[in-house]
Amino acid sequence: MLHFLPAALRGLLGASLLALNTLFWCWPLFFLALLKLLLPIPTLQRWLRDLMHAIAEAWISFNKFWMDLLSQTRWHIEGIESFDKRHSYLVTSNHQSWVDILVLQYQLNRRMPLLKFFLKQELIWVPVIGLCWWALEFPFMKRFSKEYLARHPEKRGEDLATTRKACERYKSNPVAVFNFLEGTRFTPAKHAAQNSPLRHLLKPKAGGIAFVLDAMGEQLHSLVNVTIHYPQGNPGFWQLLSGEIGEVVVSFNELPIPPQFIGRNYDQDEAYRLSFQQWVNQLWQDKDAELERLHRQFAGRR
Numbered sequence: 001m002l003h004f005l006p007a008a009l010r011g012l013l014g015a016s017l018l019a020l021n022t023l024f025w026c027w028p029l030f031f032l033a034l035l036k037l038l039l040p041i042p043t044l045q046r047w048l049r050d051l052m053h054a055i056a057e058a059w060i061s062f063n064k065f066w067m068d069l070l071s072q073t074r075w076h077i078e079g080i081e082s083f084d085k086r087h088s089y090l091v092t093s094n095h096q097s098w099v100d101i102l103v104l105q106y107q108l109n110r111r112m113p114l115l116k117f118f119l120k121q122e123l124i125w126v127p128v129i130g131l132c133w134w135a136l137e138f139p140f141m142k143r144f145s146k147e148y149l150a151r152h153p154e155k156r157g158e159d160l161a162t163t164r165k166a167c168e169r170y171k172s173n174p175v176a177v178f179n180f181l182e183g184t185r186f187t188p189a190k191h192a193a194q195n196s197p198l199r200h201l202l203k204p205k206a207g208g209i210a211f212v213l214d215a216m217g218e219q220l221h222s223l224v225n226v227t228i229h230y231p232q233g234n235p236g237f238w239q240l241l242s243g244e245i246g247e248v249v250v251s252f253n254e255l256p257i258p259p260q261f262i263g264r265n266y267d268q269d270e271a272y273r274l275s276f277q278q279w280v281n282q283l284w285q286d287k288d289a290e291l292e293r294l295h296r297q298f299a300g301r302r
Contacts, residue, residue: 226250
């Protein structure tokens with residue numbers, strides 16, 4: 001509706017609406033989070049969680065409003081019809097841009113339970129929004145290099161402990177646990193450094209979702225494997241704010257979770273670890289083939 005405005009003005013308006021939306025909803029969210037801390041009654045905490053999730057969904061809904069107001073994005077969506085807010089899901093996607101998160105929220109808001117992302121521990125210090133993620137019980141992961149773990153072997157397994165602790169909290173309410181399997185955003189430099197055998201993806205890291213299946217596999221209804229493609233190239237966050245994203249392709253593929261992968265110990269069971277990695281690698285090979293198809297289908301849209 002406001003796409004006739006100059007891009008710079010749209011960007012400032014988008015940034016302002018995002019900031020105001022966040023500041024408006026953060027205060028009731030923080031109040032409910034404080035109540036949840038002070039009143040450790042399971043039934044009450046489940047009710048408070050539902051209220052906090054409703055606040056997060058209202059925040060996302062207003063973000064959808066200003067995104068539609070400022071842009072003329074054409075969406076190409078497949079496979080989104082079958083989700084249910086009464087079920088819990090494990091969700092994963094390829095990762096190309098910070099825009100991916102808002103794309104997923106835009107499409108999945110109120111279609112499935114609130115997405116709970118695995119986040120780097122440093123992101124808790126992002127002003128306001130870091131505290132919102134903490135209040136909503138997003139799992140914060142501390143990543144250690146191989147060199148650090150060699151010097152401090154006692155730190156091994158901390159990610160698993162964090163995942164299990166987060167998943168324990170999720171058992172009282174339906175949830176969509178989200179993990180970017182690549183662990184970081186795709187760039188040509190990272191792709192070359194990894195010597196990835198895949199054309200459009202980095203190598204997948206199976207450990208994160210294996211830990212989720214270990215902690216709460218029987219609670220999960222299915223795996224939702226999402227493929228995101230930007231025909232005009234991977235956008236930056238400013239392009240989102242200024243409504244400069246022309247097309248977005250999103251494909252949702254709901255898959256059953258193989259029962260042999262539920263409740264197994266990824267760290268200690270080598271046979272299971274190898275089998276699980278093979279399954280994840282096949283998912284990523286299929287995704288790479290789908291991305292190749294989408295690149296050809298939407299070629300020339302830049």
